[in-house]
Amino acid sequence: MNYRKFGNTDLMVSETGFGAWGTGGAVKIGNIPIGWGETDDKVSSKALLKAFDMGVNFYDTADFYGLGKSEEIIGKTFKNDKDVIIASKVGHRVGDGDIIQLDYSKSHIISACEKSLKRLQRNEIDLYQLHSAKVSHLQQGECIEAMEKLKEEGKIRYWGISLNTFDPYPEFNFLKNTGLCSSYQIVFNIINQKALNLISEAEEIKTSIIARMVLQFGLLTGNMNPNREFESTDHRSFRLNQEFIDNVNQTLQPLFAIAAKEGLSPIELALSFPLWQKGISTIIPGIKTESQAIENINSVLPYNEMLNKLIKQLYHEDLFKLTDLMQALG
Secondary structure: EEEEEEEOOOOOOEEEOOOOOHOOOOOOEEOEOOOOOOOOHHHHHHHHHHHHHHHOOEOOOOOOOHHHHHHHHHHHHHHOOOOOOEEEOOOEEEOOEEEEEEOOOOOHHHHHHHHHHHHHHOOEEEEEEEOOOHHHHHHHHHHHHHHHHHHHHHOEEEEEEEOOOOOHHHHHHHHOOOOOOOOOOOOOOOEEEEHHHHHHHHHHOOOOOEEEEOOHHHHHHOOOOOOOOOOOOEEEHHHOOOOHHHHHHHHHHHHHHHHHOOOOOOEEEHHHHHOOOOOEEEEEOOOOOOOHHHHHHHHOOOOOHHHHHHHHHHHEEEEEEEEHHHHHHO
């Protein structure tokens, strides 16, 4: 495992992290699934430990994943182990009428942090992230005040923000010159490169970048069946359809064929490409099982200049259309 400096912090993080959204299990808010289907807590814990044994030290979760269950499993597995870096998030909660509600009030963030600390069985959270705060929330200021207060009190070490999938720039531009935000979490992968320029800007100001959705719902593994039926508790059940999956498979087939000649499988290409970008500190592919941990960690390969340039070229020529279609699907 290779390790990278986490922006201007004193953290050194594994280049492959652990995306723990899936460990939250099968949960719905109203009729909306917010997880990745059924899970087994023992299987999740074994996956966390396997990743740690293979050198992973960065674990990304949120209080909303499984409505606290993801944090609880991480807490039971690692407790207050100082060799484990925990990144959690805040800002989503269940509102009246069983709906998803954004809450970036100072009181909610401080209260939510205390609850996360208990679930995680930790004295402090290494990185506390605003889950999807908008410019309006940042301008209002309570969320920033809360984060700074928690940092002063030693409840968190650093704070960051998870940026919008399709337009990450407004909140980044608001925060980038404040010197307060230590990290930005972005969607970045072969078919969504909207944040490419942001990565370069963040590097210039020595701020860390976390890349999520590097396999884009599993679409970039090269083996998703267009006829796959997702569990009703898997959020992909309303985000993906047969036509879109087939479109992705056909569009990426020529690229995957070229990568194969270079000795890279689709999943190796997908997981390596984000880490080929100077400025990205870590990737957080979703992991639910030991086998997924092993495959994801072993799939990062050395820089390939030809493939790196080709993927960016193809995105500007054609692949960006897949991002636009995905945005339309919701």
